[in-house]
Amino acid sequence: MYTVEELQNLIEKEIKQRSEQLLLKTPVELYKPIQYSLDMGGKRLRPVLLLLSYNLFTDDVKPALPAAVAIEVFHNFTLLHDDIMDKASVRRNRPTVHIKFDANSAILSGDAMAFQSYKYLLECNLSNMTPVFDLFSTTAIEVCEGQQFDMDFENRMDVTAPEYLEMIRLKTAVLLACSLKAGALLANASVELSEELYRFGENLGLAFQLQDDLLDTFGDQKTFGKKIGGDILANKKTFLLIKALENASPDLRSDLLDWIQKEEFNPQEKVEAVTEIYKSSGAKKLAEEKVEIYFKQAMKILEDIQLDSAVKQPIKHLALKMLTRKH
């Protein structure tokens, strides 16, 4: 059995090797942004989840490495295109691809990454790849749907909590779920077990994203990596904002709406005021409870999976780590 750290090292090495191979291809103008994007690092959560899931059923994870790379390349493709759409200029303390290179390179290199992820997947050379391809393609479309909902919400003030939860399910949770299910399918696990792992990943992903929203407002600048209050300044329709609008007293609600509509303001002042409303309206507490509900649900599904509990330990360990990264 591999530990999370061992898998992280394994995947990191594999990605480095693959991206160096890509740099040997032409035109370099297409492959340089891909290498830059893959080189940005990150926690490699999705490939690690795939390998952990594969490792539940098979001792040697090496045959699943190409699929793990595929998931990470796909994930980085979505970041790359999202950054163009969101006009984000910094990711992981480095200029985003469309800033470092240009928008055209970012679009086209992203496209090539999407297809390259299928090429990596194909290396696994399973007798029946159809279910894996189907899962992967369906998930990819769902991620696009999630991103579109996210963009649509920017222009709406009536986004409901269920709509928001569905958006983050599509944009974030399904890819974590897909990683786990793909690992199981590649290991020839039963459809039932693969489905259970998918549901585990979905719930974990929802908890993870809601937690990320909480950290964006209440996290510690040093460990969070991004600037605190970004969602508030962007008037992002997060669970916190939706719940605050739903539950705040009329006065607080009107204060909150004022802050959202104001075109000129002191950013720090806005972040502090809205943060305070999130607390006093009970929105923060509701969000924390929701994280807890999804996380417990994920843990229950994992517990119920008919496998030795020792084998499930590394997945449990990673899930806990994912949900406590602020502390």
Next chain:
Amino acid sequence: MYTVEELQNLIEKEIKQRSEQLLLKTPVELYKPIQYSLDMGGKRLRPVLLLLSYNLFTDDVKPALPAAVAIEVFHNFTLLHDDIMDKASVRRNRPTVHIKFDANSAILSGDAMAFQSYKYLLECNLSNMTPVFDLFSTTAIEVCEGQQFDMDFENRMDVTAPEYLEMIRLKTAVLLACSLKAGALLANASVELSEELYRFGENLGLAFQLQDDLLDTFGDQKTFGKKIGGDILANKKTFLLIKALENASPDLRSDLLDWIQKEEFNPQEKVEAVTEIYKSSGAKKLAEEKVEIYFKQAMKILEDIQLDSAVKQPIKHLALKMLTRKH
């Protein structure tokens, strides 16, 4: 055996039905641009080639329809993203997707189309889909490489004829070749025959693109569909321009370079002058000869394919039609 026209009608109906199904999905903001893009029409060359190739080996083409749709959806995805990159505002007499909607929608809907094409491909449900997926993904990456070379050539004055031919092979020819090979693979044809059809498509595609370049300068405005002289005004490094720079007398060459470098000019005057240089330098003749060489090569490959010549008639018919559309 189906005629080209029958297949065109079949594929047109199938695409219409598929795009209506997509419109039932949410978010509509993601699916509307896809429907708009698929609804733009065009000759549906690639899916027709796939079906013609399939029909060489199998009487009923219906089982291959999803793959034919996949190829067309993929092709339209490339047009959609290329139009953003090229800042093209009109395609087939209608506003391009990023103009009609916006750049973000065009990027994201394009992404979803790429993955949707895999979903359609999966519907074919062949026992071994791996070779088809591999071909499709490899081709998709090559098309991206072709587009990148094309963009890189904009900033270069030293593009050689072999470089240009490799660019159009990647950007245009391989997808036609892929369509033909995929049709054969889906019909369980031998690897050898599938490869021969690929080579036929590659040569046909090269002839087709070089012919398209000729039409851009020497075509008839009414039947060509695009404005004549577009490549000249954009200083596009076509085979014509490359050969004119190589072969023109020193005086003509210097005239040509002047026109390329001029920032202010009368467009019609430039088009007329450069067109004249293309003729007098012999570049036009060289390009026409090159079209002929590739077309003859394609026809020879088709002839040599070990199948009844009557069965190959519809493909031959389409190939001839593709190369004589100016008349």
